[in-house]
Amino acid sequence: MSLSKKIQVTAMLFAVSVLATLYLYFKDKPPPTHLADLTLPFIFGRFQIPVDNPLTAESIILGRRLFYDPRLSSTNKVSCATCHKQHLAFTDGLKHSVGVSGRPLKFNTMSLSNLMWGPRHFFWNGRSASLENQALQPIQHIDEMGQNLDQLVDELRQDNTYPILFKQAYGRINIPAIAKALANFQRTLISSNSRYDQYLRGEITLNTNEELGRKLFMAHPDTKASLRGGNCIDCHSQFLTSGFSTFFDGFSNNGLSNDDNLPPALFEVTGKEQHRGLFKTPTLRNIALTAPYMHDGRFETLQQVLKHYNGGIKRSKTLSPLILEADNISKAQKDHISLNLDDDEEKAIIAFLHTLTDEDFLSNPMFSDPFKSEQVNE
Amino acid sequence: MNKKITISLLATAITSLILLSLYLVLMQTTQPSQLILRFKATVGNQPLVLHHKSYANPGGDGVFTVRDLQFFISNIKLLGQVGNVSETESYHLVRFDNDDSFYEIVLPNINVQDYQQIELGIGVDPKANGTITIAGDLDPNGRMAWSWDVGYKFLLLEGALINQEQQVPLVYHIGFNSSYTRLTFPIKEAIKSNTTLINFNVDLLHLFNKSNPIDLTNISTVKFDKNDVAVIAQGFESLITLE
Numbered sequence: 356m357s358l359s360k361k362i363q364v365t366a367m368l369f370a371v372s373v374l375a376t377l378y379l380y381f382k383d384k385p386p387p388t389h390l391a392d393l394t395l396p397f398i399f400g401r402f403q404i405p406v407d408n409p410l411t412a413e414s415i416i417l418g419r420r421l422f423y424d425p426r427l428s429s430t431n432k433v434s435c436a437t438c439h440k441q442h443l444a445f446t447d448g449l450k451h452s453v454g455v456s457g458r459p460l461k462f463n464t465m466s467l468s469n470l471m472w473g474p475r476h477f478f479w480n481g482r483s484a485s486l487e488n489q490a491l492q493p494i495q496h497i498d499e500m501g502q503n504l505d506q507l508v509d510e511l512r513q514d515n516t517y518p519i520l521f522k523q524a525y526g527r528i529n530i531p532a533i534a535k536a537l538a539n540f541q542r543t544l545i546s547s548n549s550r551y552d553q554y555l556r557g558e559i560t561l562n563t564n565e566e567l568g569r570k571l572f573m574a575h576p577d578t579k580a581s582l583r584g585g586n587c588i589d590c591h592s593q594f595l596t597s598g599f600s601t602f603f604d605g606f607s608n609n610g611l612s613n614d615d616n617l618p619p620a621l622f623e624v625t626g627k628e629q630h631r632g633l634f635k636t637p638t639l640r641n642i643a644l645t646a647p648y649m650h651d652g653r654f655e656t657l658q659q660v661l662k663h664y665n666g667g668i669k670r671s672k673t674l675s676p677l678i679l680e681a682d683n684i685s686k687a688q689k690d691h692i693s694l695n696l697d698d699d700e701e702k703a704i705i706a707f708l709h710t711l712t713d714e715d716f717l718s719n720p721m722f723s724d725p726f727k728s729e730q731v732n733e
Numbered sequence: 734m735n736k737k738i739t740i741s742l743l744a745t746a747i748t749s750l751i752l753l754s755l756y757l758v759l760m761q762t763t764q765p766s767q768l769i770l771r772f773k774a775t776v777g778n779q780p781l782v783l784h785h786k787s788y789a790n791p792g793g794d795g796v797f798t799v800r801d802l803q804f805f806i807s808n809i810k811l812l813g814q815v816g817n818v819s820e821t822e823s824y825h826l827v828r829f830d831n832d833d834s835f836y837e838i839v840l841p842n843i844n845v846q847d848y849q850q851i852e853l854g855i856g857v858d859p860k861a862n863g864t865i866t867i868a869g870d871l872d873p874n875g876r877m878a879w880s881w882d883v884g885y886k887f888l889l890l891e892g893a894l895i896n897q898e899q900q901v902p903l904v905y906h907i908g909f910n911s912s913y914t915r916l917t918f919p920i921k922e923a924i925k926s927n928t929t930l931i932n933f934n935v936d937l938l939h940l941f942n943k944s945n946p947i948d949l950t951n952i953s954t955v956k957f958d959k960n961d962v963a964v965i966a967q968g969f970e971s972l973i974t975l976e
Contacts, residue, residue: 398873594873676892
């Protein structure tokens with residue numbers, strides 16, 4: 356073989372290997388279809404989407420189907436939507452949810468909305484640091500969905516529809532793709548058209564009672580400055596109404612237990628004593644529909660919740676000083692901790708909380724069960 | 734044929750050389766010269782340890798603990814003979830609950846020798862304080878936001894005063910435009926030889942009038958009372974010093 360021939364062959368081999376590498380690299384890449392028609396309210400602030408999971412239309416279609424598919428559980432009877440029902444702002448109305456095992460869970464189902472903002476820690480005790488990580492945990496939990504992930508991948512591969520959807524969204528069916536798709540569908544669950552949002556955009560005015568409630572919600576009481584307050588804003592941010600996104604600032608001990616009964620909560624995750632009894636501050640959006648309340652579902656009504664903050668606080672070593680100190684009557688507190696709001700003020704705050712109900716969110720067809728619409732079309 | 738190959742090989746070699754030298758030049762120019770501002774918190778001469786350490790009530794009986802200390806440093810400006818430079822979106826929420834127990838601000842692409850003074854504000858300037866702009870660490874949904882018509886807490890100090898088994902919550906949420914305080918420090922004295930690090934000390938006893946100390950029992954919470962806010966905020970002038 357002449358020198359020039361040798362060089363030609365080498366060059367060809369080189370070109371083939373480059374092309375092969377490029378093919379292997381792009382083979383599993385999702386198509387670059389970025390979501391164009393998603394509107395995000397600027398008052399919610401900054402958010403981050405993982406660089407390895409762009410918010411594509413294909414991933415959302417897949418995620419929505421997985422979210423509503425009972426085949427994600429070991430019994431093929433429990434889907435994510437079993438406990439996260441759209442008409443209840445993705446809660447289930449139960450004190451303790453029940454999954455495949457039939458044993459009631461320790462915790463109350465959290466509402467799913469505006470998940471791109473607020474605390475970067477998921478579950479009541481913050482044990483998961485991303486939506487992708489969170490998504491796989493209920494699937495595997497022995498009491499919730501009890502599913503083996505490898506087996507789930509096998510089942511999905513046998514299906515007629517999933518291989519195509521996965522191919523379009525992530526190139527192939529695997530465990531990370533399941534997590535990513537579920538996370539992306541949940542990112543689209545944005546609630547931003549409640550009466551409060553319409554008020555913030557200047558489209559409507561709140562009635563007198565709601566406006567009094569809004570003012571009380573937004574104020575920490577200060578008797579010295581003659582300011583009455585419901586103290587909600589100390590934990591629930593003004594627009595999102597969720598906990599704060601920085602560090603563990605979105606976790607609080609809101610006086611549900613005394614020292615003898617203080618649950619570990621965030622302590623389970625950080626191992627720090629000061630985090631004992633601190634749970635994630637949930638969003639209050641659609642709160643009128645997400646009863647029962649608190650991490651253990653102990654309160655059935657918003658009236659009971661207000662009564663808790665207005666006289667039912669239990670003292671413990673990690674109780675927020677902002678709760679301990681908040682009082683609408685100067686120096687009234689000795690051993691009894693209370694906001695000392697009057698009945699009308701309690702009612703006003705509840706009236707304001709009802710302005711956080713977003714009918715569009717509760718009935719948005721984009722968030723609904725895709726299997727049902729398939730049946731209708733057939 | 735052979736000639737063609739030689740030419741293409743030569744072209745490839747030349748292109749590679751150009752790319753390599755470009756890469757090396759870029760590496761050189763992007764080598765960052767930076768200025769680091771490091772803040773450490775103390776209570777008098779003792780380091781601030783959140784939650785677990787107690788300190789004497791500055792002007793009275795009992796001891797106090799701190800659960801959180803956060804404050805805004807904003808609009809950092811370097812002044813020099815060649816000109817001044819202002820950091821963009823310059824809003825930093827200084828906090829001490831990280832593993833290092835100090836807080837750092839890194840200003841990239843700064844040649845320290847070019848500047849004589851550094852200027853910074855404690856709090857949020859009135860323009861940003863009156864809006865819901867999202868810039869730097871300013872976040873209208875953050876812990877430091879009161880509500881959009883009231884503005885930001887400039888400084889948050891929370892804890893407890895323990896006196897004869899009695900526990901009194903301490904809540905200092907200090908805001909208002911009148912509290913915004915600008916401080917200037919000389920750079921030359923601040924930089925230890927051959928470093929690009931300035932160490933600042935944040936002594937929170939300055940918030941309680943170090944020369945005529947306040948009894949925390951008398952002023953255990955400060956939020957919206959203008960006089961009380963002014964009493965605490967006057968300490969901003971001396972809160973931060975060069976180490």
